[in-house]
Amino acid sequence: MPKQTPLYATHVAEGAKLVDFAGWDMPIHYGSQLEEHHMVRRAAGIFDVSHMCVVDLHGNRSRDLLRFLMANDVARLDATPGKALYSCMLNERGGVIDDLIIYHMETVWYRLVVNAGTRDKDLAWLVRHASSFDVEVIERTDLAMVAVQGPEARNKVHSVLEGDAVKVEGLSRFSAAEVGELFIARTGYTGEDGYEIVVPTEQVEDLWHKLREVGVTPCGLGARDTLRLEAGMNLYGQDMDENTSPLISGLAWTVAMNPEGRKFIGREVLEAERERGIGQRLVGLLLEEKGVLRAHQKVIVEGVGEGETTSGSFSPTMGKAIALARIPAGDAEECLVEIRGRQLKARIVKPPFVRNGKPLY
């Protein structure tokens, strides 16, 4: 039996088509995935992301624990309580256990938001290492989460917050604040401005309806996937996993090798990988002929070698097919993608494909 979020009944009432996603009954769309995608690029959409797992770390050495477990360095957050950091958590082989967002709330309190599909292994990994740092790992099953995204998203949330809006109006990008019982972060997975809001389970339906009343469109996981792909954001399990290092996953920018003295799990393997020369790169592809790119299509870089698409879709904003692909390292700008036995031309580009609602290519 798939699990249901506290918004399950709301989704049914909204006419959602529900699918099993990572063991959860989640809305894939509420009628038209394309329409939902466009609403987020042009106005504001709301997503139920309560399947994602909120984990709080408490203890004097929470910071030390995270500096040991994360490829990115939470010391970057020291100066600014509320600041968020995107990071990979690596295994001893330098593979990605999960990608997550870390919020630095207080010296002794960090909040993590991890993927639904990796919850069990993430918690096991955190707990296993937390004991030697005397850090408490608390999964917050009492909390739900929605993402409100789009150029109008922040104003819509402010109107619902009424007098409390002043507490978030000045929030800078990639920062969070507590507003009463709400935890509001200016983060997201769409490439648009907006908020992710963590809310006590029993209040989430009320919040959903208030945002619907001010004209925010309900959006499913289908639109979430095309939005994140256009924004050039990786999807765990598809664009990277335990067998790929962040260095061949377009995530080198999230690996903090400085300061040199910081020891973190996976560091030595990544250093050795750099020393040897990084063999592959994750790039963006734009299909130049008619067709749709999908994950696991063969990519041929002439004279260099072969690779594979890791995510692919029709881009609703650009009106053409786009993909992320792992290909041999180099500076090639063109490749061929094999679709149903035919080789079609594609351009190799640097993601993102879309920023602030506008195509970059």
Next chain:
Amino acid sequence: MSNLPQELKYSKSHEWVRDEGDGTYTVGITDHAQGLLGDMVFIELPEIDRELGAEEECAVVESVKAASDVYAPVAGTVVERNSAVEESPELVNQDPYGDGWLFRLKDVSGLEDLLDADGYAASIEE
């Protein structure tokens, strides 16, 4: 419940067939199928004069979600293809039995193996 015109014949693989009365037969995908696939973004049709066997893969409809093969519901020769749906795949969502038709066949055989509307309705309820 999806729309199932009584005058059409259907295949279990979700194509419909309409007798045009001039020896040609029009083929498309059902309202039920387009609903399952969602927003169409790309359609690939068979070439004119191609001879199709019954149940042969002959076209591809791709939605934002997934690619799906279209099978020839009957054997026959392609005489016309709807280039409008190649330009505007959303026609298949908007009007699956009208402007969203895919291709037209002549010299067909195997019509007797198709389902009527009630038979198809029963098959999608299974």
